[in-house]
Amino acid sequence: MRIKYLIATALITSTMALSAQTPPPRPPGSTRTDLQRHDLAIPGWETIQARIDFAPGASFPAHRHPGEEIIYVLEGKLEYQLKGRPPVTLAAGDVLFVPAGAFHSARNVGTTRGSELATYVVEKGKPLVEFAPSAPEGP
Numbered sequence: 001m002r003i004k005y006l007i008a009t010a011l012i013t014s015t016m017a018l019s020a021q022t023p024p025p026r027p028p029g030s031t032r033t034d035l036q037r038h039d040l041a042i043p044g045w046e047t048i049q050a051r052i053d054f055a056p057g058a059s060f061p062a063h064r065h066p067g068e069e070i071i072y073v074l075e076g077k078l079e080y081q082l083k084g085r086p087p088v089t090l091a092a093g094d095v096l097f098v099p100a101g102a103f104h105s106a107r108n109v110g111t112t113r114g115s116e117l118a119t120y121v122v123e124k125g126k127p128l129v130e131f132a133p134s135a136p137e138g139p
Contacts, residue, residue: 029058
């Protein structure tokens, strides 16, 4: 009986660990390309850089990260909504800082592809994206 309990516990633990590492599904019209990922000199922290592309009219629902996000808009017009703040529309060359744990969303308000370079400084081992409770988790 004890062996069955240990096996069941191991299976549940490994499933939970794998699901924590699996990225959530992306909504249609947006893609993310990871560019680099490195441990920082601060134990338990890492940096991740990714390119995020949005088709015209595409959006990404309210979500947050386990650390800061620094956004540099590469092309197009992207509107960002941080919880408790008015929306801001950014164009190529504009930047935005998203504080740790702040729920925010993004959408392409232009007529061409919109792209950003996202740099995350986050706690290692935590899911990069956590959707807001009322936000859909993609298709």
